[in-house]
Amino acid sequence: MIEAYRLAIAQLRDPRFRRPLWIGIALSVALLFVIYAFVLLLVQLLIPGALFLPITGQVQGLGSLFSFGSILYLLGLSVFLMVPVASVFTGLYLNDVADTVEAEHYRGLDPRNSVPFRESANDAMRYFGLLVALNVLGMGVFAVSNGWGLILLWLVNGFLLSREYFTMIARRRHAPDAARALQKSHMFRLWLPGIVLAAGLSVPVLNLVMPLVGAAVFTHMYHRLYKPVPSPDL
Template structure:
């Protein structure tokens, strides 16, 4: 796991990977704003009139989205909101990251499967709904648990993210049933890197880059766990 993270971070020096990083950060910010806008819309529907919060002051629907105080709350809420963002990221952007990693570290591979966009999008949306509900619940648990609930949330998010990322990486070279079987076989070994990813996604600012890093890490994990594939850097 440590080697996979080190290789993924080291590849940020590669100009091709840096381009993907900036595209990924832009996508993450955009998705974060979309989710936050939905939260504000929900507040407007559930709370009649204006809601007053510290720093932000009056919050009244989408008109508050780009206020300075609202941006500060967005950064804070990214501790929870970036996990579902990372889930959407897999359906939109994972193949590009995995291709870059394989080009750099795993030369001579057979051409990968062409996974239909509808399949990737459906998988990402299914996980997104589950992770979004879990992390909204996690906000409440965190508030009443003196912070200990965040560790439990990391563990649960780590399991779900590792399952999603690894299965979608494996799907590029296996049929859906075989990809799921591989994930189940290595579930315990994948849980820790998934938990590290979940913890990184809870660190404001750093979490913007973590969906890309996570996709790279689980590409390395896939090749480490499938010895039939060519060895790294050959």
């Protein structure tokens, strides 16, 4: 795991990473604003009138979306909201990241499967709703648990993210059922890298690059865990 993260972070300097990196950051910021706008809309519906919060003062529905204080709260909420954003990222640019990693570190591989974009997007969105609900709930648990709720979220998010990232990486070279079976057979070895990814996604600003790092890490994990059985000599 440590080596996978070291290689993934080192490759951030690769020019081939620049396009998915900057597009990923832009999409992450945009998705954060969309989810945050939804949260403000709920505030507006559930708490009529203005809500007064520390530091920022008055927050009044969507009209506060682009205020300075609102940006500060967006950074704080990104501790919880970047996990579902990372889930969406896997369906959009995971193949580009994995291709770049394999071109650098695993040359000579057979051509990968051509996974339809619709399949990748559907797989990503399947986790998105669950992760949004889980992490919005986690905000409340965090508020009443003296911070221990965040550790619980790392454990749960780490499991879900490791399952999603690894399965989608494996799908590039296996049938869907085989990819899921491979993930299940290494479930516990993949959980710790997933927890590290979930923890990184809870650090404001750093979490903007963590979806790309996660895709690279689980590409390395796949190639370290999958040992193809050689064909018998005829």
